[in-house]
Amino acid sequence: MNDDEVLRLLKERSPGFVSGEAISRHLQLTRTAVWKRVKILRGLGYVIEALPRLGYRLTQSPDLLLPSEIIPLLRTKWMGKKIHYFNTIDSTNSTAYQLALKGAKEGEVVIAESQEKGRGRLGRQWVSPPFLNLYLSVILRPKIPPHQATLITLMAAVATADAIKKYTRLTPSIKWPNDLLLRKRKVAGLLNEIHSETDRIHFVILGMGINLNMDEEGFPKEIRARATSLKRETGRPVSRKAFVSLLLEELERWYGIFLRDGGSPLLKAWKARAQIEGKRVRVRSFGEVLTGRAVDVDSDGALILMMGDGKRKRVVAGDIEYRR
Numbered sequence: 001m002n003d004d005e006v007l008r009l010l011k012e013r014s015p016g017f018v019s020g021e022a023i024s025r026h027l028q029l030t031r032t033a034v035w036k037r038v039k040i041l042r043g044l045g046y047v048i049e050a051l052p053r054l055g056y057r058l059t060q061s062p063d064l065l066l067p068s069e070i071i072p073l074l075r076t077k078w079m080g081k082k083i084h085y086f087n088t089i090d091s092t093n094s095t096a097y098q099l100a101l102k103g104a105k106e107g108e109v110v111i112a113e114s115q116e117k118g119r120g121r122l123g124r125q126w127v128s129p130p131f132l133n134l135y136l137s138v139i140l141r142p143k144i145p146p147h148q149a150t151l152i153t154l155m156a157a158v159a160t161a162d163a164i165k166k167y168t169r170l171t172p173s174i175k176w177p178n179d180l181l182l183r184k185r186k187v188a189g190l191l192n193e194i195h196s197e198t199d200r201i202h203f204v205i206l207g208m209g210i211n212l213n214m215d216e217e218g219f220p221k222e223i224r225a226r227a228t229s230l231k232r233e234t235g236r237p238v239s240r241k242a243f244v245s246l247l248l249e250e251l252e253r254w255y256g257i258f259l260r261d262g263g264s265p266l267l268k269a270w271k272a273r274a275q276i277e278g279k280r281v282r283v284r285s286f287g288e289v290l291t292g293r294a295v296d297v298d299s300d301g302a303l304i305l306m307m308g309d310g311k312r313k314r315v316v317a318g319d320i321e322y323r324r
């Protein structure tokens with residue numbers, strides 16, 4: 001974290017110089033330790049001039065997700081004010097879970113440049129190469145019963161859809177329960193994990209994987225035709241730090257709406273972005289394959305299907321495919 005502190009001081013003064021002595025005094029580091037941090041930052045792609053008597057000056061920054069890159073851009077009140085940053089990690093969700101068990105507060109965020117064991121839903125893997133996309137997990141502590149946890153998932157899907165729309169002006173659609181699609185290809189996925197007792201949630205980990213700058217070849221062959229990124233859809237590279245700060249703002253906004261007004265405005269927003277009603281779908285749920293017509297999503301976020309025999313079926317988890 002010391003590298004990030006050095007960076008914060010350089011950024012505060014940029015485009016001016018900050019003396020090595022001032023940095024070492026501020027951070028209680030030796031001059032040699034300061035020099036070491038500067039070398040680490042250079043290794044990450046920061047261009048830092050060093051001149052005798054003047055000190056250090058930051059002249060160019062790469063698109064990294066270090067807290068000192070994101071926090072100055074953040075316009076939230078509380079979401080993301082504390083960011084745990086990792087160059088590489090097994091999974092941001094696993095780390096966030098451990099931090100939450102140790103008492104990390106609502107709104108703390110774990111971000112990694114890459115994940116070695118990025119996890120998707122239903123035991124799948126989430127491809128997580130470095131410096132291209134967004135892998136983050138947010139810790140929330142909503143005071144709701146566990147059966148409403150799906151609403152938090154829907155909230156995250158709506159917030160992500162709105163962040164994508166604000167950044168790109170493209171309108172993603174939501175595929176139940178929480179895939180985000182552009183031109184029918186998946187651009188983001190959410191994996192939410194809860195820790196609870198029978199009638200109370202202790203915390204929710206909101207895990208979000210968003211493909212920002214991935215090129216087509218970056219996706220494994222098996223999913224290439226079904227996956228996309230914002231760069232691929234807009235033809236322009238995405239500033240990851242600008243996107244993440246927008247995403248955290250949208251999350252704070254929608255979570256606030258949920259806490260204040262309950263599930264109904266959220267469900268309405270989700271339905272408007274998903275447009276699932278009336279669609280013929282095939283659902284895989286707990287080893288069973290169901291086909292039917294989607295009629296609704298209920299107040300707990302479960303999918304209501306009208307089966308061929310005219311009976312309604314409530315599906316709480318699974319994967320859907322649209323049919324013609």
Ligand code: BTN
Pocket residue numbers: 090091092093094115117118119120121122124126134135136137179188189190191207208209210
């Ligand atoms: C899905 O299967 O659609 C959900 C993918 C979720 C991936 C994200 S990346 C950040 C967080 N950490 C993980 O290990 N998974 C989630």
